[in-house]
Amino acid sequence: xxxxxxxxxxxxxxxxxxxxxxxxxxxxxxxxxxxxxxxxxxxxxxxxxxxxxxxxxxxxxxxxxxxxxxxxxxxxxxxxxxxxxxxxxxxxxxxxxxxxxxxxxxxxxxxxxxxxxxxxxxxxxxxxxxxxxxxxxxxxxxxxxxxxxxxxxxxxxxxxxxxxxxxxxxxxxxxxxxxxxxxxxxxxxxxxxxxxxxxxxxxxxxxxxxxxxxxx
Amino acid sequence: xxxxxxxxxxxxxxxxxxxxxxxxxxxxxxxxxxxxxxxxxxxxxxxxxxxxxxxxxxxxxxxxxxxxxxxxxxxxxxxxxxxxxxxxxxxxxxxxxxxxxxxxxxxxxxxxxxxxxxxxxxxxxxxxxxxxxxxxxxxxxxxxxxxxxxxxxxxxxxxxxxxxxxxxxxxxxxxxxxxxxxxxxxxxxxxxxxxxxxxxxxxxxxxxxxxxxxxxxxxxxxxxxxxxxxxxxxxxxxxxxxxx
Numbered sequence: 334x335x336x337x338x339x340x341x342x343x344x345x346x347x348x349x350x351x352x353x354x355x356x357x358x359x360x361x362x363x364x365x366x367x368x369x370x371x372x373x374x375x376x377x378x379x380x381x382x383x384x385x386x387x388x389x390x391x392x393x394x395x396x397x398x399x400x401x402x403x404x405x406x407x408x409x410x411x412x413x414x415x416x417x418x419x420x421x422x423x424x425x426x427x428x429x430x431x432x433x434x435x436x437x438x439x440x441x442x443x444x445x446x447x448x449x450x451x452x453x454x455x456x457x458x459x460x461x462x463x464x465x466x467x468x469x470x471x472x473x474x475x476x477x478x479x480x481x482x483x484x485x486x487x488x489x490x491x492x493x494x495x496x497x498x499x500x501x502x503x504x505x506x507x508x509x510x511x512x513x514x515x516x517x518x519x520x521x522x523x524x525x526x527x528x529x530x531x532x533x534x535x536x537x538x539x540x541x542x543x544x545x546x547x548x549x
Numbered sequence: 550x551x552x553x554x555x556x557x558x559x560x561x562x563x564x565x566x567x568x569x570x571x572x573x574x575x576x577x578x579x580x581x582x583x584x585x586x587x588x589x590x591x592x593x594x595x596x597x598x599x600x601x602x603x604x605x606x607x608x609x610x611x612x613x614x615x616x617x618x619x620x621x622x623x624x625x626x627x628x629x630x631x632x633x634x635x636x637x638x639x640x641x642x643x644x645x646x647x648x649x650x651x652x653x654x655x656x657x658x659x660x661x662x663x664x665x666x667x668x669x670x671x672x673x674x675x676x677x678x679x680x681x682x683x684x685x686x687x688x689x690x691x692x693x694x695x696x697x698x699x700x701x702x703x704x705x706x707x708x709x710x711x712x713x714x715x716x717x718x719x720x721x722x723x724x725x726x727x728x729x730x731x732x733x734x735x736x737x738x739x740x741x742x743x744x745x746x747x748x749x750x751x752x753x754x755x756x757x758x759x760x761x762x763x764x765x766x767x768x769x770x771x772x773x774x775x776x777x778x779x780x781x782x783x784x785x786x787x788x789x790x791x792x793x
Contacts, residue, residue: 337701393684399599399641403735408639408702419686421644434702438609438639440600445622449605449773462620479593481620482687483600493698497610497635499603 338412342429342513344370344547351546357539358459360468361524363546364389365516370428370547372513373524375488377540379504381527382487383441383461386416386424389519392474394418395482398437408493410435410485416514419482424520429513432506436486438499441465442529451531464525486527487512489534501534552751556583556731558744559666563675563728565590566751568721571629573750575716576693579709581745582734584642584668584689587617587625590724593681595621599638599688605769609698611636611690614766616722616773623777624770625725627763629754630718633711637691640704642668643735651733652742665742671730679726692717694734706736720754720763722777 346352349372355361357380365371373382386396397419402408404417412430415423440446443462447455462481469476488506493499526542527535556562566572574583587597598620606615613631616624648667649655655664668689676685693715695707731747733739757764757774764774 393682395684397641397687399639399688400644402639402704403641406704406736408698408704419683421646438600439604440598443601443620443622445620445776446598446601446605446618447622448776449601449618449622449769453772453775477594479596479685483598491604492700493609493702495698495700497608499607499609501604 337433339431339433340412340429341431342372344372344513346545349545349547351544353544354541355524355526355544356541357526358464359526360464361544362468362472363522365520365522365546367516367518368549370513370515370549371425371522372511372545373487374509374511374543374545375506376508376543378508378510379488379506379535380540380542381489381534382542383484383525383527384487385465385482385484385523387480387521387523388418388422388424389521392476392480392521394420394422395480396424396485398483398485402437408437410437416485423517425514425516427512427514429511431510432488432512434490434505435512436489436491439486439489439491439501440483441525442527442532447529447531455531458529458531460529461525461527465523468523501532504534550750550752554749556729556747556749558731558742558746560731561666561671561675561729562749563679563726566721566725566727568724569754570721571752571754572719572721572727573716574692575714575748576711576745578713578745579711580737580739580743581711581747582694582732582737582743583692583747584730584732585692586672586687586689586728588726589619590726593726595619597625597688603638605773606767609639610695611638614762616763616766616770617690618773622773623780624722624773626719626721628717629720629763630716632715633693633717635695635710636717637694637696637734638688640691640696641735642672642689642730643732644669647735651740666732668730668732671732672728675728679728691734696736704736706734706738708738722774
């Protein structure tokens with residue numbers, strides 16, 4: 334798998350049967366049917382769409398960052414990347430990407446991790462894992478905190494160094510940039526459109542994303 | 550030392566280790582790899598978080614001074630000694646499919662106990678044995694292994710990384726459920742199933758001192774320790790606390 338595969342999609346937003354703008358800080362949980370195409374658009378640039386995937390028919394089988402990157406022998410996601418469940422089952426394949434790199438290691442902010450990373454006083458601030466858990470609670474069906482595996486951060490740039498460093502670098506996404514994926518199986522998508530105001534990755538200005546789904 | 554166990558190649562182990570213990574893991578040679586998962590011993594909703602651990606310490610490797618953080622912003626274990634310098638927290642455990650593909654299919658029927666175990670099955674067994682489920686399968690730490698990264702994100706296994714006698718010592722900062730699998734690193738290109746054994750030795754840890762290297766590694770570690778100590782106030786008598 335080579336990196337930075339900048340690939341545009343032929344799909345026209347006007348032919349999408351689902352078109353939703355998701356404000357910053359809001360969660361979204363939605364089922365994709367096998368074969369459907371799903372696009373996340375970074376409307377204003379350098380937003381982070383924290384995303385988790387589940388096998389809809391077996392929600393106990395969550396997206397696995399470690400299996401995905403180990404199988405493809407690459408830390409980042411781009412066109413051609415197959416996103417896999419913990420069981421090894423392919424969930425979605427990235428078919429278009431105008432950013433070139435998406436983070437697999439950074440995970441989602443939480444009230445607790447914000448106290449560690451920033452200050453104890455930040456516990457009360459809005460965060461992604463609370464948004465994830467609220468969506469799981471609304472969905473029911475036995476989803477629980479234990480189903481929150483390490484997630485994908487679409488549009489985020491988290492480079493590692495050969496010395497073992499890891500940093501949150503300036504984003505390489507831009508207004509209108511997008512990532513598109515096709516469901517390899519019935520896949521449930523859980524998104525928290527990153528709302529927190531501690532991380533400079535989106536210029537302390539969280540912005541909306543647009544979500545589009547096509548049947549083919 | 551109060552307890553010692555040797556994991557043969559392909560071996561697995563899981564159990565609860567009390568807070569304030571030292572866990573010394575020693576390999577008998579290059580190519581040895583111990584994959585482990587961590588959960589809070591009694592509140593298993595709290596577990597090791599790979600992303601929280603890495604981003605709080607701005608690292609993609611683990612070595613002396615680093616801590617392993619839970620998904621509740623607390624320190625589970627500290628790395629207080631390390632002769633290797635780089636342990637891999639990013640790669641997964643080896644699966645049955647990968648094991649068969651790389652080393653050839655084996656079976657108990659044909660090979661008896663010499664058949665090749667996979668990390669996937671070892672962890673599945675130990676998770677179930679501990680009252681957990683396959684949905685609890687998640688990131689592991691691959692001790693004694695290093696993966697080199699290129700700027701493109703490409704990953705390559707670093708061969709001959711650890712040598713005989715290399716060890717790492719973890720200090721437990723809470724009661725931990727540890728699940729281990731002595732199975733090959735999934736990116737190890739060797740076609741020969743490694744035969745290295747791993748010693749696990751558990752002893753009592755001295756109290757955490759105020760100048761402790763792991764506590765003071767970075768401000769993030771300090772706050773994670775403070776979270777851990779604050780939480781203990783709810784469940785322990787305050788005179789038992791390590792730091793007041």
